[in-house]
Amino acid sequence: MPHYGDYQNQIYFAGLGGVLPKIPVDYATLVARAEQAMPPHVLNYVQGGCGDEHTQDRNRTAFDHWGMTPRMMVDCTQRDLSIELLGLKLPTPLFMSPIGVNGIATQDEHGDIAAAKASAATGVPFSSSTLSNDPLEDVAKACGDTPAFFQLYTPKDKELAESLVSRAEQAGYKAIQITLDTWVTGWRPRDLNTANFPQLRGHVLQNYFSDPVFRSRLEKPPEEDLRTAVTTWAATFGKVLTWDDMKWLRSLTKLPIILKGICHGDDARRAVDEGADAIYCSNHGGRQANGGIAAIDMLPDVVAASGDVPVLFDSGIRSGSDVVKALALGATAVGVGRPYFYGLALGGAAGAEHVLRCILAEADLLMAVNGYPTIAAVREAGVKRQA
Numbered sequence: 001m002p003h004y005g006d007y008q009n010q011i012y013f014a015g016l017g018g019v020l021p022k023i024p025v026d027y028a029t030l031v032a033r034a035e036q037a038m039p040p041h042v043l044n045y046v047q048g049g050c051g052d053e054h055t056q057d058r059n060r061t062a063f064d065h066w067g068m069t070p071r072m073m074v075d076c077t078q079r080d081l082s083i084e085l086l087g088l089k090l091p092t093p094l095f096m097s098p099i100g101v102n103g104i105a106t107q108d109e110h111g112d113i114a115a116a117k118a119s120a121a122t123g124v125p126f127s128s129s130t131l132s133n134d135p136l137e138d139v140a141k142a143c144g145d146t147p148a149f150f151q152l153y154t155p156k157d158k159e160l161a162e163s164l165v166s167r168a169e170q171a172g173y174k175a176i177q178i179t180l181d182t183w184v185t186g187w188r189p190r191d192l193n194t195a196n197f198p199q200l201r202g203h204v205l206q207n208y209f210s211d212p213v214f215r216s217r218l219e220k221p222p223e224e225d226l227r228t229a230v231t232t233w234a235a236t237f238g239k240v241l242t243w244d245d246m247k248w249l250r251s252l253t254k255l256p257i258i259l260k261g262i263c264h265g266d267d268a269r270r271a272v273d274e275g276a277d278a279i280y281c282s283n284h285g286g287r288q289a290n291g292g293i294a295a296i297d298m299l300p301d302v303v304a305a306s307g308d309v310p311v312l313f314d315s316g317i318r319s320g321s322d323v324v325k326a327l328a329l330g331a332t333a334v335g336v337g338r339p340y341f342y343g344l345a346l347g348g349a350a351g352a353e354h355v356l357r358c359i360l361a362e363a364d365l366l367m368a369v370n371g372y373p374t375i376a377a378v379r380e381a382g383v384k385r386q387a
Contacts, residue, residue: 003079004092004364007357023347023354027318027339030355034342041196042104046341048190049286055294056286059316062294066325066383071371079367080374081360085310085333086175086256086277088125088147092360093327093375095125097282097314097335098151098177103133103204105344110134113142114344118352120144122360127151127177127335130164131204140171151177151260154239158248161239163213165252176253177280180261183238186288200234202226208233246274258312263298265305272309278332280312285337296326303330320362327375328383 011021024030035043049056081092096119105111112134119126120143128139130153140148150168155161165176191197198204208214209222209229217236222229241249249257256277261284262268268279281302283295295315303311313326314335326334336359343355372378 004360007361023343023351025358030342034345038345044190045101045198048188050186050188050288051290055290055292058294059286062296063316063322063325065386067386068370068383074371076368076371076373079364088174091123093333094323094360095333095335096127096340097337098127098129099337099341100129100131101198101204105341106348111344112139114349115352116142117349118356119146121353122356124356125149130207132207133204134206135210136168136207137171140173147174149173149175149177151179153179153182154241155236156239157236160213162252163211169253169255175256175258177258177260180241180259181284181288183240200230202230205233243270243274250275262302265301268302268305272306278310278312279306282314285315299329299331320359321366323363324366324378325383327378
């Protein structure tokens with residue numbers, strides 16, 4: 001039975017023939033290469049966080065104070081990384097977090113399609129953002145047989161929201177991830193210093209421009225009057241959601257609803273009570289609010305408050321070791337964001353696929369070496385807080 005860790009054998013044996021990985025296997029080198037390859041306006045938007053970026057940095061470093069204890073004399077020759085999530089049987093707990101500028105990650109500006117192809121190649125579900133350079137229907141097709149989720153930035157225009165969700169359901173997405181923390185953008189100095197906001201320049205708006213409801217709000221189609229289309233988008237983006245909106249959100253679809261941005265136990269309990277099918281613990285990678293606690297440190301309380309409802313997690317995931325730690329703290333599924341984006345920038349679909357395979361390989365090998373043959377064993381072992 002092959003394991004994800006076997007990917008290292010492919011790399012080593014290819015090396016015997018003088019073939020080295022085109023994309024780095026470690027995060028630090030991956031970032032360094034991406035920084036050289038990406039145009040500054042894209043790089044700053046992806047790397048930038050809110051304020052002085054302290055929360056963004058803490059999201060990463062907080063993983064260092066959680067440690068795992070290896071167990072010996074355990075037969076780990078067979079490992080099982082599969083999970084069940086919202087009625088889906090998935091081969092691994094990894095998924096691709098939504099990134100609103102995937103579209104401009106690749107030179108052809110079809111990064112959403114490239115990311116979807118990486119999903120299809122690896123079996124790692126893709127979260128397709130409302131902000132996309134390709135219509136959500138095309139992205140879903142590119143995911144192949146791998147399940148995909150649709151991330152919704154809920155617009156103020158309720159008919160438009162209903163249209164986007166309906167299109168996602170008809171396109172075959174398996175759940176709707178509703179982002180709660182981005183009805184207004186946080187203070188992002190890197191973007192402000194260059195006065196750069198990609199959406200206002202007409203990027204990643206194809207889900208809107210292709211939507212019949214949105215187009216009905218325009219006197220001229222976007223291809224004839226881009227400026228008006230962009231200002232119309234800006235005016236409708238970002239509905240403030242409250243618990244009173246849950247009944248309406250629930251009425252939009254038969255698909256499972258995932259509430260993204262839950263970081264407090266009380267909010268998790270309320271979300272479950274209001275009918276959320278899954279909780280998504282995330283602080284948007286530190287891009288939306290500064291001065292907060294690292295997401296991984298908030299995960300245990302969210303898990304405890306969610307009961308039997310599954311908890312998705314992202315923010316700060318950079319490696320397979322990070323993935324395993326998040327699982328040990330109770331996450332059902334773990335999202336990776338910036339690493340696969342850098343893979344897209346360096347090698348398109350193949351680059352993102354390589355990054356995902358590296359993360360899975362490291363997670364698989366960590367479980368093997370530490371004596372955890374299953375995710376249940378990972379959770380039983382748990383993690384300990386270190387000084």
